[in-house]
Amino acid sequence: MLEAAVLLGGAVLLWVLCSLWRASLRSRCGGLLPGRAGALLLIAHPDDECMFFAPAIIGLLREQRPLSVLCCSTGNYYNQGEIRRKELIQSCAALGIPSSNVTLIDHRELPDNPRVQWNSHVLSSLILDHMQDKNIDLVITFDEGGVSGHSNHISLYNTIRSLHCARRLPEGCSVLVLESVNIFRKYLSVLDLPISWFCPHDVLFILSRAQYKQATEAMACHQSQLLWFRHMYVLFSRYMMINSLNFLSCDQEGPETKVKDS
Template sequence: MLAVAVVVLVAVLWWLCSSWRDAVCSRAVGLLPGVRAPLLLIAHPDDECMFFAPTIFGVLQGQRPLSVLCCSTGNYYNQGETRKKELIQSCAALGIAPSNVTLIDHSELPDSPSVKWDERLLSSLILNHIREKNIDLVITFDEGGVSGHSNHISLYHAIRSLHDSGKLPKGCSVLVLESVSIFRKYISILDLLLSWLYGQDVLFISSGRQYKQAKEAMWHHQSQLLWFRHIYLFFSRYMMINTLHFLHDEKAEKKS
């Protein structure tokens, strides 16, 4: 009986997802008025499709030329050169032109779950890119980094520092991807209702076709397709659902 109930629930959620998706994505895109040059800020090749695919599809729906800035080559297992090519191929599969993908290869920004990147260096590199590309919206990880990876969290602290110090160009806002509990992270489409009910500024939901497209993008990261990532692709809610929050002044948030 439990198995039947789960199947029925999944079917209902798929129906709701199909019914809501266009309206939700239209509303989400509508929450980004005047945005002309959005930037996806990631730490490693494969972050784009493993965590941000629904956001990418939603932003591209608004006919905006999304750029990607990847702050390392993902050289933890000495595969950096391979992963550079995989990133370009994955982004192309998601609809992002190779000319809009930039990858930083800096010795002081190593791919490592135990290394906290230098905030001053990272902030400087990010700010230079934002100015060069006239970026008016930055999308990146929140303080939990989704997976708790130190490099992901370093991006948050760097963009938080730029935001709170007023160094970002006037009109440039920041959206951060919500980190959820381990339970919610691995219940796939079953997290739809919770994502809808809990507070968020922006919600993106992928269609079945887009979910398949995100998986196809991940296939380009052949160097990373270990057995547990196949499980991730099937069960992770981040393959279908992204909830994001606008970054506000930290002092004001603490007072409230």
């Protein structure tokens, strides 16, 4: 009896997951997004784009939304900056972003280091210049948890929040931040789907099987980073197939320091 109950429960769970997945694939998240000019994916390191944001990238491109990537370091922590620069271009191409829409910054005030908070004045100036050049009206980046707690990720959030709340972003520009989930949910893979579906969020992107394959192919471009634990990440991380994002509000808690004009 117990075995039959377990099998029945598993079958019901599988049916629920499949139903949610089919329903989510029919949804058009892009229709919920403001503006139609250009979207900017703001990341800290080469491989952030596919490790954390592949569902959002593929979803935006599916909606034919112009998308550019601004990567704020070369990922040179282990002196592999030049290799990782090329890997980023290859990965973005696998996701559907041409090299002309990929910009990588190499600045001494923005080192790839998990213990370093980046210089907000330098970062804000680079971001604003890039947004003006690319005619951006939507920014997508990390939230205050940075997904992995990496200081460089969190620096991006702190800076974009300060710019947003100081009304220094282009008029009408919105900011979407990627939800950081707890360690249990982070490695549930597709099993996190019902939780992601029912938890509060503003925008939800979920990949189909074919799109997930595209995301893994992009990750495979980062050969210098594919150690054994990264292979495990690709298999089990929900970020490889699910992105839940929220619009940034100045009413929520955030850094007190404002980014001032230099």
